[in-house]
Amino acid sequence: MGEAMTKVTRSLIASKMGIERAEKALIDLGINKTGLEKRLGFSRSTISSFFSRTKPIDHPYFTKICKTLNLEWEEIVEKDNPMKFENSQIENIADIETISPRLAAFVIEGSFPIDALTRAKIQALVKQLQKITGDASLEIVDIQEGSIKIILKGSPEALATIQDLYNSGQLNELVKKADLSGADLSGADLSGADLSGADLSGADLSGADLSGADLSGADLSGARLFGVELFGAELRSRFRLPLYLNPVAAGFPTYPEDYIEGKIDLNRHLVKHPDTTFLVRVVGESMKDAGIHPNDMLIVDRSIEVTSGQVVIALVNGELTVKRIRNHQNKLWLMPENESFRPIEIDENTDLHIWGVVTNVIHSL
Structure with a gap:
């Protein structure tokens, strides 16, 4: 509780200049407002409010519209609009x-x-x-x-x-x-909240609204995430590293700038679908033979169609787990990659929700 709590105003309105840029962006994309509605899956009233400036719209919807139009929302928002940060220490x-x-x-x-x-x-x-x-x-x-x-x-x-x-x-x-680890936040409205770096380990976030929240760097290990809303939430940080032209041999003795081809953003290479991707930290050793170890970070994509043989994040009877999903003899199984653990058979009595497919593992040496 000692850290500053930042509350972000949830509703935004575009500036007149911003709307002009948004109108031009529609033309550049070759779509109209109806096409934008269909592409985003938003209601007509939300799109209408954005372009007509009749009333502010919620922060996650505003930023999603701008992103689809290839615009930076900070450059579109009305500066007089109270997108203010109230730091309370x-x-x-x-x-x-x-x-x-x-x-x-x-x-x-x-x-x-x-x-x-x-x-x-x-x-x-x-x-x-x-x-x-x-x-x-x-x-x-x-x-x-x-x-x-x-x-x-x-x-x-x-x-x-x-x-x-x-x-x-x-x-x-x-x-x-005082922190939030283990706290009961079930059903809480945390939309737009600044939770960057927060310790949410073991917290009950079942049914919580985290849309538009900043969760970058937050520790969600062991948290209950059944039914949580993550639309528009910030789940990652952006950073760039040097990319070398030549592959490295077992003795690259120097660090010559001549070999640097450019800089790469790891998010672009590891995160194909930012809006449906989240990170989760591994607890336990049930997948160690698949190269997934305790404290590893998993990159999980919710937009990928699940097929047999993929490693998935699954919610089984209210508990999150990482396992390889198998369809064997018309039965569905969640398989560990460690002989010390037993497979989980999925039957009609199992409450199963697949949260996403694991695409990458971040492992520290």
């Missing part, structure tokens, strides 16, 4: 107030949006306090706007422990360190 606990023997309130200084992300971080803090006080019944009764006022209900002993933590300064440290 939690500094410290300002006060603790005892309301009753079982109710207490403390105030966190600052001005914060009471959104799903803020609530999730506060919930993470409360979970830590439950462990410290030994009171599993400790719960949030209310969260109030402004400088956030959190009202907690718990045993008198637990509240007394929290008071001691406040007096010693330890409560402030807990507030600053």
Whole structure:
């Protein structure tokens, strides 16, 4: 919770100059607005609102339209439109107030949006306090706007422990360190949220709306992702490395600039369909004989048609796994690549969702 929380305005509107460029882009592509609707699968009202500027449209739809038109959305958006970043840094606990023997309130200084992300971080803090006080019944009764006022209900002993933590300064440290790992974010509206670099390992994101969210560098290992919406989410970072003209032998002793052909963007070579591609970190050794090891990063494409023999990310009865899918004797199997693990037979009682096909493995030496 110590890091700044960035909230991005979710609705955008194009500038007049931007619309002129968008109209020209349609001509260059040889399509009209109806053709753009069909290409994107968006409603007529969304496309109409974009070009008529009658009302702002949601951030992920705006950026998707611009990308399809080969335009940079930052150059198209109305500059006066509040695409502003509100950085809210939690500094410290300002006060603790005892309301009753079982109710207490403390105030966190600052001005914060009471959104799903803020609530999730506060919930993470409360979970830590439950462990410290030994009171599993400790719960949030209310969260109030402004400088956030959190009202907690718990045993008198637990509240007394929290008071001691406040007096010693330890409560402030807990507030600053609270994270989202293991947090319950099921069904949360995190669209457009800045989650770059966030520790979401083990978090329950089932049914959460992450459309347009920045997840670049986020740790999603062990997270529950059933039914999560990722449309328009940023799942990767962009970087370029030198590309050498000649293949390297077992003793390339120098680093001569003359051999550099140019720079390559690994995303362009590893990610063929950015809008349907995501990264996932490997946990476990069930696929080690396929060259997939713990902590490897898998590049997964949801747009590829699944066929027997491919390595896939599958959601089996609510749990994510990476396995090779096989169709054998009219039966579907998820096969490990490690003899210590048993195959998973898929039958009529199995809740199976294929999340995508693994296209590449990123393995550190």
